[in-house]
Amino acid sequence: MKSISLYVERDSFIHEVDPITKMIYILFALLIPIILPSFTISFLCLGISLLLLVMAKVIRKTVPVFSFVFLVLITVVIIQGLFKPENETVLFQMGPLAMYKEGLLYALTITLRVMNIVSSFMILVLTTKPSDLVEALVRKGMSPRIGYVIVSVFQIIPEMMSSMGTITDAQRARGMETEGNVIVRIKAFVPLLGPVILGSLINTKERAMALEVRGFNSRAPKTYLYEEKTYTHGRLVQSVMLLLVVGAIVWRIFA
Amino acid sequence: MKNQSMWSLRLSTAALVLIPVAVGVNYIGKLIAAFLKLPLWLDSIGTVLAAMLGGPIVGALAGAINNIIYGFTDPISFVYAITSVAIGLAVGILFYKGYISSWGKAIVAGLIIGLVATVVSTPLNIGFWGGQTGNVWGDALFAFILANTDSTWLASLLDELVVDVPDKLLVVLISFGIFKGLPRNVVQLYNNNEKIETLD
Numbered sequence: 001m002k003s004i005s006l007y008v009e010r011d012s013f014i015h016e017v018d019p020i021t022k023m024i025y026i027l028f029a030l031l032i033p034i035i036l037p038s039f040t041i042s043f044l045c046l047g048i049s050l051l052l053l054v055m056a057k058v059i060r061k062t063v064p065v066f067s068f069v070f071l072v073l074i075t076v077v078i079i080q081g082l083f084k085p086e087n088e089t090v091l092f093q094m095g096p097l098a099m100y101k102e103g104l105l106y107a108l109t110i111t112l113r114v115m116n117i118v119s120s121f122m123i124l125v126l127t128t129k130p131s132d133l134v135e136a137l138v139r140k141g142m143s144p145r146i147g148y149v150i151v152s153v154f155q156i157i158p159e160m161m162s163s164m165g166t167i168t169d170a171q172r173a174r175g176m177e178t179e180g181n182v183i184v185r186i187k188a189f190v191p192l193l194g195p196v197i198l199g200s201l202i203n204t205k206e207r208a209m210a211l212e213v214r215g216f217n218s219r220a221p222k223t224y225l226y227e228e229k230t231y232t233h234g235r236l237v238q239s240v241m242l243l244l245v246v247g248a249i250v251w252r253i254f255a
Numbered sequence: 256m257k258n259q260s261m262w263s264l265r266l267s268t269a270a271l272v273l274i275p276v277a278v279g280v281n282y283i284g285k286l287i288a289a290f291l292k293l294p295l296w297l298d299s300i301g302t303v304l305a306a307m308l309g310g311p312i313v314g315a316l317a318g319a320i321n322n323i324i325y326g327f328t329d330p331i332s333f334v335y336a337i338t339s340v341a342i343g344l345a346v347g348i349l350f351y352k353g354y355i356s357s358w359g360k361a362i363v364a365g366l367i368i369g370l371v372a373t374v375v376s377t378p379l380n381i382g383f384w385g386g387q388t389g390n391v392w393g394d395a396l397f398a399f400i401l402a403n404t405d406s407t408w409l410a411s412l413l414d415e416l417v418v419d420v421p422d423k424l425l426v427v428l429i430s431f432g433i434f435k436g437l438p439r440n441v442v443q444l445y446n447n448n449e450k451i452e453t454l455d
Binding site: 005006065068069072075076079080082083106107110113114117118121125130145148149150152153154155156157159160161164178182185186188189190192193194196197198200201202203204205207208211212216217 | 266267268269271272273274275276278279280282283284286287288290291292293300304320323324326327328329331333383384385387394397398401402429432433436437438440441444
């Protein structure tokens with residue numbers, strides 16, 4: 001059963017870091033460029049994130065995500081470069097179309113921001129098992145029921161996908177067309193989606209009963225199956241990041 | 256016992272279990288739309304269904320968790336959690352008040368939800384993408400409008416409108432159709448009405 005999580009099993013320093021620290025890092029990587037909006041800072045943050053990805057030996061797995069984002073970013077660059085309202089200085093001409101400097105700079109800001117978000121998220125996603133992340137959050141005080149909801153999504157989706165595969169085959173064997181013009185394809189949508197949804201919803205009844213029987217709703221304090229993993233330097237790194245954010249705010253106010 | 260208000264935060268187990276299924280349905284909707292190469296997203300069927308079955312809070316939670324989990328595979332979806340929450344809330348409120356009780360009313364509701372989604376998504380689009388949506392037709396329109404007027408907000412609004420309203424209309428109609436086809440004992444699971452009836 002294919003899992004939808006992007007987690008990659010590797011033996012690196014980043015994998016051993018507390019998931020909470022990684023989440024705080026995402027906030028940090030997002031806040032600093034907002035507090036100090038300069039290209040150097042953004043490039044720096046991006047560089048640090050990419051460096052961490054290389055250290056975690058997962059940089060190759062980021063390529064599919066980055067390429068998808070790049071496709072949209074290219075259209076952003078082109079459209080902003082050509083059409084941004086306050087465009088004045090022309091950088092170069094291509095026949096009737098002119099690329100303007102303001103548009104390209106704005107597109108650069110957007111690109112850096114998007115890449116910052118993507119890379120810092122990738123650090124969390126590629127190096128943390130979803131169950132570890134949820135367990136860390138639940139230990140910090142998140143309701144275990146919400147924790148269950150998040151973990152179960154990772155299990156339910158592959159299940160639903162395989163059942164959809166079965167249903168698609170069954171419908172095609174009974175003569176449903178899935179290729180052809182738009183009308184044909186639209187007509188195929190409901191016979192595909194309907195049984196999957198109905199089946200899953202009816203399943204929820206059994207799922208709910210199974211959970212209740214196992215004490216899901218009980219207010220008694222829960223115990224954990226795994227021993228609590230102690231993460232080295234967790235507190236230290238978090239304090240450093242907090243100090244840097246405060247420092248950035250101070251710099252912004254006074255300089 | 257009286258009918259629980261639609262804003263009750265007490266979620267039954269059935270409602271909690273509905274949320275992952277809603278996320279799964281969203282995902283499948285997106286997959287099928289991609290597989291059939293339809294020019295729409297169709298990725299909120301689960302959220303709308305969850306809102307119809309369990310009310311606005313469940314719908315909003317389903318929407319939020321949906322985008323948070325998508326954020327794991329596609330970080331940009333993460334910020335659009337706000338839009339999903341808005342959709343869940345809007346559908347839940349409309350449905351609970353009885354405004355989605357027939358096909359005609361469902362069409363109106365679909366249009367309203369499309370507008371809600373557009374209004375919430377446009378500021379997000381402008382903040383993160385400079386106004387674009389990533390959808391080919393919408394962005395083409397965006398470029399066209401931007402070239403002919405000076406307003407980024409207008410271009411972005413129309414870009415999102417042209418993609419979101421048909422998409423949400425279709426989503427609400429499909430969800431309504433599915434809701435009507437559900438067996439009563441499934442719908443009853445999520446009914447918050449705690450009336451106890453005795454047989455003697």
